[in-house]
Amino acid sequence: MPKAIILGAGLSGLSAAYHLEQDTEIYEKEKEAGGLCRSINIDDFIFDYGPHILFPKDSYTQELIKKLLDENLNFQKREAYIYHRLYDTYTRFPFQSHLYGLPVSVVKDCILGFYKALQKTEEKPRDYEEWIHWNFGEGIARHLMVPYAKKIWTVPPKEMNFEWVWNRVPRLTLEELLEGALHDTPKSFGFNKEFWYPYYGGIQALPQAFSSAIQNIHLGKEVTKISVNKKYAEFKDGQKVYYERLISTLPLPEVIKYADEVPSQVKAASEALENNSVYCVNLGIERENISPFHYVYFYEPEFLFHRISYPMNFSANTTPGSCSSVSTEISYSPHKKISRENITDRVVEDLIKAKILFPDDKIMVSDVADLKYAYIIYDKQHRKNVDLIHHFLKENSIFPCGRFGEWEYFNMDHSLNSGKITAEQINQLDSKGNL
Ligand SMILES: Cc1cc2nc3c(=O)[nH]c(=O)nc-3n(C[C@H](O)[C@H](O)[C@H](O)COP(=O)(O)OP(=O)(O)OC[C@H]3O[C@@H](n4cnc5c(N)ncnc54)[C@H](O)[C@@H]3O)c2cc1C
Numbered sequence: 001m002p003k004a005i006i007l008g009a010g011l012s013g014l015s016a017a018y019h020l021e022q023d024t025e026i027y028e029k030e031k032e033a034g035g036l037c038r039s040i041n042i043d044d045f046i047f048d049y050g051p052h053i054l055f056p057k058d059s060y061t062q063e064l065i066k067k068l069l070d071e072n073l074n075f076q077k078r079e080a081y082i083y084h085r086l087y088d089t090y091t092r093f094p095f096q097s098h099l100y101g102l103p104v105s106v107v108k109d110c111i112l113g114f115y116k117a118l119q120k121t122e123e124k125p126r127d128y129e130e131w132i133h134w135n136f137g138e139g140i141a142r143h144l145m146v147p148y149a150k151k152i153w154t155v156p157p158k159e160m161n162f163e164w165v166w167n168r169v170p171r172l173t174l175e176e177l178l179e180g181a182l183h184d185t186p187k188s189f190g191f192n193k194e195f196w197y198p199y200y201g202g203i204q205a206l207p208q209a210f211s212s213a214i215q216n217i218h219l220g221k222e223v224t225k226i227s228v229n230k231k232y233a234e235f236k237d238g239q240k241v242y243y244e245r246l247i248s249t250l251p252l253p254e255v256i257k258y259a260d261e262v263p264s265q266v267k268a269a270s271e272a273l274e275n276n277s278v279y280c281v282n283l284g285i286e287r288e289n290i291s292p293f294h295y296v297y298f299y300e301p302e303f304l305f306h307r308i309s310y311p312m313n314f315s316a317n318t319t320p321g322s323c324s325s326v327s328t329e330i331s332y333s334p335h336k337k338i339s340r341e342n343i344t345d346r347v348v349e350d351l352i353k354a355k356i357l358f359p360d361d362k363i364m365v366s367d368v369a370d371l372k373y374a375y376i377i378y379d380k381q382h383r384k385n386v387d388l389i390h391h392f393l394k395e396n397s398i399f400p401c402g403r404f405g406e407w408e409y410f411n412m413d414h415s416l417n418s419g420k421i422t423a424e425q426i427n428q429l430d431s432k433g434n435l
Helices: 010-021 059-069 104-119 127-135 139-155 174-182 200-213 254-258 264-272 343-353 382-395 412-431
Strands: 006-008 026-027 039-042 045-047 073-079 082-083 089-092 194-199 223-229 232-235 238-240 247-250 273-287 295-298 307-309 324-332 363-376 398-400
Touching: 006 010, 010 200, 010 412, 026 039, 039 200, 039 363, 045 200, 045 324, 059 200, 059 223, 059 412, 104 127, 104 139, 104 174, 127 139, 139 324, 174 247, 223 247, 223 254, 223 264, 247 412, 254 264, 264 382, 273 343, 324 343, 343 363, 382 398, 398 412
Parallel strands: 006 026, 006 247, 082 295, 247 398
Antiparallel strands: 039 045, 073 194, 082 089, 223 232, 232 238, 273 324, 273 363, 295 307, 307 324
């Protein structure tokens, strides 16, 4: 039987191992499995590496997660809001469906812009900024969507395509827009309006449950070289492991960096890939119930973070009694450099400015996580570059898998599915005796 090995024990690598019909070995550079779905426990405050909620859409993945987490799964309705410092108010998320509470002049801009966009006299959109205007109109674009896009993606939406949008940015009818502008309607929109989260252990409970169903996970094994022709992966400690097929969940630019004999145009394509990074600044606060929300979005440039969340409201078991927890996400990239120096102090200042913390609040614990690969950026060359790199890898029996192997905007369920599909491809090749 051909031997497949797996690089990376995030959800996609774990899922690939789980679905492979042959024994395999997984090599992971960190000391624990889980990748982006790990959580950190500091004095009983549990923080994810960026808050992670589950909203799987296909029934297979739903059943798989239920099987893995069993009773440790809580179903909730999302409570997400947007903070407007300029108007000293919060409105419900998503912005376009809940204009109620904003100044009349803003609501008027948004309704008129939306109405004009419905006439669709302009040509079809060519980039993400045009897509926003085409679907929502000038008012919604100017008041929220364009500033928020710039903040999270770190590049202007004009430079991005909108292939990734799918149903992530909820669209709506004129009737729904008016309904949300005239009333404080609690109607939820969006594909994650309901979600699951573990009662215990943070999101890491999921990779933990997976890991116990899988053998041969080698931790602390950082791959530093991939010999494409001789078909071996070499690790930092000098060990070489030969393979017939390699499932790689590593970020594409890393795989290309480690691989030898890479054609120059593939190298160039890899160097052109864009992603942002995220600092997660996590705080444990000695005050109860500082917020009833799950998430709050910040689109105004004066705040460092684009989103904050309250882990205590995902599960009370993430936070010691009489305390609260806040997790903030700050995106950065070569296009938007953010220094890590004093970042916690700057976050606390911003939280005080937003009246979320009081100046005399006691910060009991704090932590900064740096997610180097957070979101891939869909620049205009994204598809062309990814296809070229994938073609080279697949020709050489390397199967790119997961959020950063496929280089797509994958949620946890997509990453699980990517591992499953990759394993099934290999199972099929094996069953036909193909190398
Ligand atoms: C801030 C943030 C918030 C998110 N929130 C959600 C959410 O709410 N809901 C949701 O569904 N999804 C969310 N996601 C997406 C989710 O995290 C991913 O889809 C999923 O975790 C990706 O899994 P993966 O296995 O493909 O990649 P990863 O988790 O990145 O796994 C790759 C693994 O490879 C290892 N590795 C890297 N280099 C080497 C090397 N040289 N040698 C060996 N091993 C190596 C890494 O350590 C890692 O363990 C979020 C992502 C981010 C960034």
